[in-house]
Amino acid sequence: MYAVGMSEDERGGSWTLLTGHGRVLAEIASTPGARVRDISAVVGLTERTVQAIVTDLDEAGYITRTRTGRRTIYAVRPDSPFRHAAQEGLRIGPFLAALARPGNAGTEPGAGPGAAAAAHAPARRDAPAPAAPGPQRTRS
Secondary structure: OOOOOOOOOOOOOOOOOOOHHHHHHHHHHHOOOOOHHHHHHHHOOOHHHHHHHHHHHHHOOOEEEEEEOOEEEEEEOOOOEOOOHHHOOOEHHHHHHHHOOOOOOOOOOOOOOOHHHHHOOOOOOOOOOOOOOOOOOOOO
16 A cells, blocks of 8 residues: 555656557557657657667557658558467457557447458357467567
8 A cells, every 4th residue: 555645766666567669559459540759748758769679569569651742651461470379369459458548449440330340250269370470579
């Protein structure tokens, strides 16, 4: 239990549950038309950091980028698996749907009606999981 008057750091509140990658991915899922500048303001990271994260997510296959004139439209690939073995067989779609702000969830452009529901369906636990996109990162 926390004592009244304790600072955020004293309570252990200086960390967040989601990494920068998770926050950027959730924001793209919620607002696919957002610019890097917009995402940066919402997630509290610099534009340069957000751009590097967007590149990581694109290279790992979690998002797509489509140029429309001078704008880049980002779209999440909800069928993408989580990268950690502890979430083997699970897809990011349902997780991102749970994080989405009400009435503001984005879907893949041109996916058609019902695609969002299908994309957010849980993966079958008995089905073999496809290999995670991109290289796996481990901590030592």
